[in-house]
Amino acid sequence: MNAMTSMQTQTTTDLAIAMRGVTKIFGSDPQAALALLQSGKSKAEVQAQTDHVVGLDNVSLDIERGQIFVVMGLSGSGKSTLIRHVNRLIEPTAGEIVVEGNSVLALSLDELRKYRRTKVAMVFQKFGLLPHRSVIDNVAYGLEVRGVGREERLEKAAKWIATVGLSGYENSRTRQLSGGQQQRVGLARALAMDTDIILMDEAFSALDPLIRSGMQDQLIELQQSLNKTILFITHDFDEALKIGNRIAVLKDGAVQQVGKPEEIVLKPANAHIEEFVREVNKARAIYVRSIMERGDVEPCEYSVPMNARCEDVLPLFAEHEWVGVLNDEGHQIGRVTAKQVIMALARHSPA
Amino acid sequence: MFPQLIDTKPLRRAIDDGLNWVVRYWGDGFEAAAYPLLMLLKAIEDLLIATPWWLIVAILTGIAWLASRSWKLPAIVLFSLLFLGVMELWEDAMTTMALMLAATITAIVVSIPVGVSMSRSARVRQLITPVLDLMQTLPSFVYLIPTVMIFGPGKIPALIATIVYAAPPLVRLTDLGLRSVDPAVMEASRAFGTNPTQRLFGVQIPLALPTILAGINQTTMMALSMVVIASMIGAGGLGYQVLQGIGRLEVSRGLFAGLGIVALAIVFDRITQSFGKQLQGRIGLAEAK
Numbered sequence: 001m002n003a004m005t006s007m008q009t010q011t012t013t014d015l016a017i018a019m020r021g022v023t024k025i026f027g028s029d030p031q032a033a034l035a036l037l038q039s040g041k042s043k044a045e046v047q048a049q050t051d052h053v054v055g056l057d058n059v060s061l062d063i064e065r066g067q068i069f070v071v072m073g074l075s076g077s078g079k080s081t082l083i084r085h086v087n088r089l090i091e092p093t094a095g096e097i098v099v100e101g102n103s104v105l106a107l108s109l110d111e112l113r114k115y116r117r118t119k120v121a122m123v124f125q126k127f128g129l130l131p132h133r134s135v136i137d138n139v140a141y142g143l144e145v146r147g148v149g150r151e152e153r154l155e156k157a158a159k160w161i162a163t164v165g166l167s168g169y170e171n172s173r174t175r176q177l178s179g180g181q182q183q184r185v186g187l188a189r190a191l192a193m194d195t196d197i198i199l200m201d202e203a204f205s206a207l208d209p210l211i212r213s214g215m216q217d218q219l220i221e222l223q224q225s226l227n228k229t230i231l232f233i234t235h236d237f238d239e240a241l242k243i244g245n246r247i248a249v250l251k252d253g254a255v256q257q258v259g260k261p262e263e264i265v266l267k268p269a270n271a272h273i274e275e276f277v278r279e280v281n282k283a284r285a286i287y288v289r290s291i292m293e294r295g296d297v298e299p300c301e302y303s304v305p306m307n308a309r310c311e312d313v314l315p316l317f318a319e320h321e322w323v324g325v326l327n328d329e330g331h332q333i334g335r336v337t338a339k340q341v342i343m344a345l346a347r348h349s350p351a
Numbered sequence: 352m353f354p355q356l357i358d359t360k361p362l363r364r365a366i367d368d369g370l371n372w373v374v375r376y377w378g379d380g381f382e383a384a385a386y387p388l389l390m391l392l393k394a395i396e397d398l399l400i401a402t403p404w405w406l407i408v409a410i411l412t413g414i415a416w417l418a419s420r421s422w423k424l425p426a427i428v429l430f431s432l433l434f435l436g437v438m439e440l441w442e443d444a445m446t447t448m449a450l451m452l453a454a455t456i457t458a459i460v461v462s463i464p465v466g467v468s469m470s471r472s473a474r475v476r477q478l479i480t481p482v483l484d485l486m487q488t489l490p491s492f493v494y495l496i497p498t499v500m501i502f503g504p505g506k507i508p509a510l511i512a513t514i515v516y517a518a519p520p521l522v523r524l525t526d527l528g529l530r531s532v533d534p535a536v537m538e539a540s541r542a543f544g545t546n547p548t549q550r551l552f553g554v555q556i557p558l559a560l561p562t563i564l565a566g567i568n569q570t571t572m573m574a575l576s577m578v579v580i581a582s583m584i585g586a587g588g589l590g591y592q593v594l595q596g597i598g599r600l601e602v603s604r605g606l607f608a609g610l611g612i613v614a615l616a617i618v619f620d621r622i623t624q625s626f627g628k629q630l631q632g633r634i635g636l637a638e639a640k
Binding site for chain 1: 634
């Protein structure tokens with residue numbers, strides 16, 4: 001192994017998933033279109049000149065272990081293409097993908113299958129359930145492919161069915177279930193694999209709002225107890241803000257901004273992202289700790305914990321001028337005023 | 352008149368001589384190769400004729416009930432079979448049924464693997480599709496004559512002609528069924544690390560089964576539609592009765608035997624269709640479409 005690759009693995013081993021300059025071009029002669037793209041032409045120009053579609057344009061992402069990383073973009077932004085590169089359902093035209101320190105692109109076909117069986121599980125927008133199998137056999141499918149014995153896999157499957165709240169439906173057919181229930185089966189199927197990484201491709205987009213909200217809460221809860229790395233794709237900015245530890249915004253196959261949810265809300269990198277930000281409920285997206293006055297201040301009459309959001313403190317300003325912010329041990333680490341909150345909420349309104 | 356560009360006589364003579372040469376030197380080889388087919392046909396025919404009529408009626412009516420879970424289909428099957436018996440066509444019907452079953456079984460064994468390979472490779476599909484077109488459109492007498500020359504008149508050429516005519520729809524529908532499995536399900540299966548064989552047997556074939564069954568249904572129907580032609584070269588059975596009816600100008604004989612073929616067709620068509628519907632319901636495709 002030469003010095004360069006060893007250096008790269010060093011920087012990428014701590015990450016769950018690292019993507020470096022990943023580019024995907026759909027068409028008969030992607031290399032020619034790639035050269036054009038690298039010479040500085042835009043996605044639209046490449047498409048006009050060569051009739052090749054640029055799916056991903058030089059995407060680099062660092063996804064740390066144990067976080068929910070959300071890739072947000074409108075339809076056609078390349079987000080579903082991106083997630084399929086992680087388990088190589090789609091082969092990149094150029095770039096490097098390193099998962100848990102190992103290059104995914106270097107895997108042989110057999111190794112790739114083994115990698116899919118043991119390292120990454122996936123949840124799909126259209127569920128992708130097997131209609132000829134019962135719920136429990138669907139959940140056990142990944143384990144069956146892996147070669148786990150019948151008794152063991154059914155036992156595990158039953159456990160995960162209970163976790164996602166579908167006990168009693170083990171022997172139902174998937175078509176008999178509602179959309180939300182079907183996606184719970186999809187989620188249980190991925191969780192039953194017990195992989196460190198779970199890929200979720202618009203997993204909740206096909207569900208109606210109430211069910212979706214419930215599934216989001218459940219996902220956050222599961223993530224806290226299982227500490228998985230979850231790569232989550234969505235077109236819904238609110239959903240991204242709610243569940244994401246970090247968010248990458250994708251447009252025309254290129255990453256526009258990567259950061260914590262509030263960073264994106266408070267400092268949108270460009271007009272495209274600001275458009276999203278304008279539509280969201282900022283009071284929910286912004287944590288008070290990120291706008292508070294830090295330091296030793298006199299104890300306030302009323303305080304909120306560190307993970308409180310603006311919407312949690314808004315009602316308190318009717319009675320109090322200041323609201324204290326406490327850390328996990330209960331010590332006051334700062335305070336926030338109504339004025340600060342209002343400024344944070346108003347900052348990025350159209351000028 | 353279209354101008355004569357080349358003299359086709361030598362070409363025709365070459366083909367005719369070639370066939371004669373094949374018959375003379377390879378005839379025995381072909382006959383030996385087709386022997387297992389003949390054994391299959393004979394075994395089925397002997398079994399059907401040796402089985403008492405009431406047992407066959409009971410079995411088919413029972414299968415009809417299993418396929419439909421209602422009284423209607425078994426009643427139709429019972430009536431059709433009793434019609435064959437009452438009209439003194441029972442033994443001929445068994446001979447015809449044996450020919451149809453042997454052709455269908457052989458077609459299944461051959462067509463499904465061919466359909467699978469077509470569904471997997473565009474090249475194979477390009478190659479096989481014109482062959483299937485040829486098999487379905489070439490008038491059967493064209494290949495009947497050389498088969499009779501090679502195998503001699505009798506059951507083998509009749510069976511081969513029936514298979515050639517009846518197999519294509521099963522190949523086509525197997526290919527179609529396997530390729531039209533929901534791509535989302537296929538992708539999910541791929542994402543879980545399945546290899547092509549696991550996908551074929553675990554996902555594609557189970558989900559394509561209703562379509563494949565529709566192909567089997569088509570094959571049985573087309574096999575039955577060949578029985579009159581098959582009986583011209585010695586297949587016997589109901590087709591032969593029809594031929595005799597034509598030959599002797601006995602309208603009644605031809606009519607009853609013809610209705611007998613229809614009765615058999617109804618029995619097998621309805622039973623395979625009900626199984627297909629049941630299967631679709633089980634997979635859950637019935638509500639989806």
